Amino acid sequence: MSVVPWLLAILSGLGLLLSLAIVVPAPTMFLLVFTVVAPEISPWLVGFHAIALLLLARLSLTGGVAIAILICSLLGLSLSLLPLLQVPATVARFNAEMERGLGSAYLKSVPEPNHQFMRRQPLQLLDVFRGIPLPSVRIQREIPFAEPDGVSLTLNLYRPPTAGQYPTVIIIYGGAWRQGTPNNDEWFSRYLASRGYTVVAIDYRHAPKYQFPAQLEDVKTAIGVVCDRAEELGVDGDRIALMGRSAGGHLAMLAAYDPEEIPIRGLINYYAPVNLTQGYYDLPNPDPLEIQNILRDFLGGTPEELPDLYDRASPWHLVAPNLPPSLLIYGQRDHIVQAKFGQQLQEKLLKSGNRSVFLEIPWAEHSFDAIYFGISNQLALYYTERFLYHILSKP
DSSP: OOSHHHHHHHHHHHHHHHHHTTTSOOSSHHHHHHHHHHHHTHHHHHHHHHHHHHHHHHHTOOHHHHHHHHHHHHHHHHHHHHHHHHHHHHHHHHHHHHHHHHOTTGGGGSOHHHHTTSOSSSOOHHHHHHOOOOOOOEEEEEEEEEOGGGOOEEEEEEEOSSOSOEEEEEEEOOSTTTOOOTTTTHHHHHHHHHTTOEEEEEOOOOTTTSOTTHHHHHHHHHHHHHHHTHHHHTEEEEEEEEEEETHHHHHHHHHHTOTTSOOOSEEEEESOOOOHHHHHHSOOSSOTTOHHHHHHHHHSSOTTTOHHHHHHTOGGGGOOSSOOOEEEEEETTOSSSOHHHHHHHHHHHHHTTOOEEEEEETTOOTTGGGSTTSHHHHHHHHHHHHHHHHHHSOO
8 A cells, every 4th residue: 555645645734733833822831932933824724725736636545544645635625714814804903003093194205215125015925935025234242231130241243234223122032031142033034134133142141040120220221231232233223212122122111111211213112021010910821931930030939929019120111202103913812921911012102192002913822023034023024113213213
């Protein structure tokens, strides 16, 4: 008996399991990887299941194996199409939200030459298969900027090919405040540098050895160094935005919303925690990262033990009028930082008279942009660069 039908059946079954991760949440950290990846590569999965169906027809298979292949492929194809079918309505909603938050003519403030650098479409399927092209940029890694408690902290610098002072994005990596380096998501830093920005990816000390506010102190130190050495680093000190992912977005908000810090033109928050007390009790279901353990490591105890510290560490309590414009991007299926926390922050920012844009990607999990060519990251990138061009354009 030929092994081809059985091999096709096994592959179809595995394809179905991966496609199921688009709709079934992960109960463990190991499985979380699949729920992050599956929706982002859904065009690949669509192609895989379509090829399986074509092979099934071409081989004229019959019997139980053929039925199994047919069922797995049809179910997998249906599941894999779900994110793509939601893209048009999501784009329309995001376009309307950008205009509501920044003004219907927000792109008119962007100089005409810069329009050529922006992505043409929110989703380019070709880039899902080939990757997003990354032109050459100038990169300097591991530049020391501080040594608190004997811990060497460094920053990475990404700049356009030509020397000059450029609008700047300071990026703070995520990792549950426990791990990470300025090398994280380097493709994004390179992408922005190729679009005419100086990108500074900064480091900070990690929990549980170093607990809050050590991380925030390091971020503020890094921002100060960037401003003090602006000419050397190619930074336009009058046009700086902060960006962070997850724990990094949390630290970015604390720095950007602090009235005593340097003026920041804008804040970009990818799926960051907002109110740590609420986050401790209102847990996702399932809870693959065990959020309470992460918060205890970060802050040194529970909200009952350290209520004031939890408040100090929560950007929620810094919301006031006259904050820099914010772009908040969350995944609706996030089982680490629930999207509703971002929505609540958005409502509070607007009630305080601030400009803020909230984009919720229906199919996306936490860290969706780790798949840089994925469909969620393409959407996030499209609107992120428009937000940046708008807030960092002169004057």
